[in-house]
Amino acid sequence: xxxRGLGYILLLDSGNTxxxxxxxxxxxxELSLQEQIxxxxxxxxxxxxQLGVVLQDYQQRFGQLVHVYGxxxxxxxxxxxxxxxxxxxxxxxxPITWLAVMRSHLGLQNHYVLDQIGKDRWYGxxxxxxxxxxxVSGYPAFLYISFGTATTIDAVIAQDYVGGVILPGVQLMQRxxxxxxxxxxxxxxxxxxxxxxxxxxxxxxxxxxAIAQAGAVMRQVQKFYRDYQRVPSLLVSGxxxxxxxxxxxxxxxxxxxxxxLPPLKLIELETPVLDGxxxxxxxS
Numbered sequence: 001x002x003x004r005g006l007g008y009i010l011l012l013d014s015g016n017t018x019x020x021x022x023x024x025x026x027x028x029x030e031l032s033l034q035e036q037i038x039x040x041x042x043x044x045x046x047x048x049x050q051l052g053v054v055l056q057d058y059q060q061r062f063g064q065l066v067h068v069y070g071x072x073x074x075x076x077x078x079x080x081x082x083x084x085x086x087x088x089x090x091x092x093x094x095p096i097t098w099l100a101v102m103r104s105h106l107g108l109q110n111h112y113v114l115d116q117i118g119k120d121r122w123y124g125x126x127x128x129x130x131x132x133x134x135x136v137s138g139y140p141a142f143l144y145i146s147f148g149t150a151t152t153i154d155a156v157i158a159q160d161y162v163g164g165v166i167l168p169g170v171q172l173m174q175r176x177x178x179x180x181x182x183x184x185x186x187x188x189x190x191x192x193x194x195x196x197x198x199x200x201x202x203x204x205x206x207x208x209x210a211i212a213q214a215g216a217v218m219r220q221v222q223k224f225y226r227d228y229q230r231v232p233s234l235l236v237s238g239x240x241x242x243x244x245x246x247x248x249x250x251x252x253x254x255x256x257x258x259x260x261l262p263p264l265k266l267i268e269l270e271t272p273v274l275d276g277x278x279x280x281x282x283x284s
Contacts, residue, residue, distance in 0.1 A: 185205070
């Protein structure tokens with residue numbers, strides 16, 4: 001059992017639409033990362049005051065909050081709002097540390113231009129890297145794909161993060177068609193492969209978005225295989241992923257079977273940014 005009396009540390013992932021929170025105990029190094037997690041919560045950015053309710057609950061359950069570590073891409077206003085809510089509830093002086101992107105973390109070398117990569121993107125890559133080390137045999141060779149507000153597809157080979165691409169996310173594609181046209185409906189993607197040649201507009205939009213997202217992933221899989229002679233594992237996160245995964249798997253199978261390549265290894269991650277922050281703190 002974890003001794004709750006020592007208090008807890010709060011990890012924050014402040015993204016474009018939601019604030020994700022994790023209460024952890026770092027006072028028991030013999031426990032695994034998963035065992036150190038006390039609770040997790042997700043809050044919409046337009047309801048940041050709800051963080052106060054969450055913190056009151058955490059204090060009752062886990063004791064005193066002793067430090068906050070986070071990454072933020074939501075803008076300075078939301079970041080300051082988070083800080084104000086924390087200090088109002090806790091009502092004591094303690095550090096709030098917003099983490100930066102580094103050239104190297106956890107043994108992973110960052111080859112991206114440092115001042116151009118989102119902090120959540122880097123710590124998401126780090127979280128995926130730690131999962132890959134634990135679950136994939138041999139040296140890491142994977143794409144980390146985040147289906148968020150934007151879709152990002154990032155490549156890691158061995159101990160090098162070599163970069164990646166950004167494209168509009170599933171919801172942005174949905175919204176742009178709905179808002180930018182007079183008659184096209186707003187759709188929700190099914191969890192099945194896309195119809196190849198739809199004969200109705202709703203299905204045509206569903207298929208177009210899923211194929212566009214999966215096509216971008218498959219293009220990067222093929223380039224990775226060309227450059228490194230390895231089929232990358234796919235480590236996937238983000239709330240919009242469910243409507244794309246089946247299409248990715250089908251597209252991969254159609255490409256891989258004639259080449260006699262191994263089955264696609266796909267690992268779904270729930271909170272890789274928080275995992276990345278957590279691991280950095282454990283190793284610091």
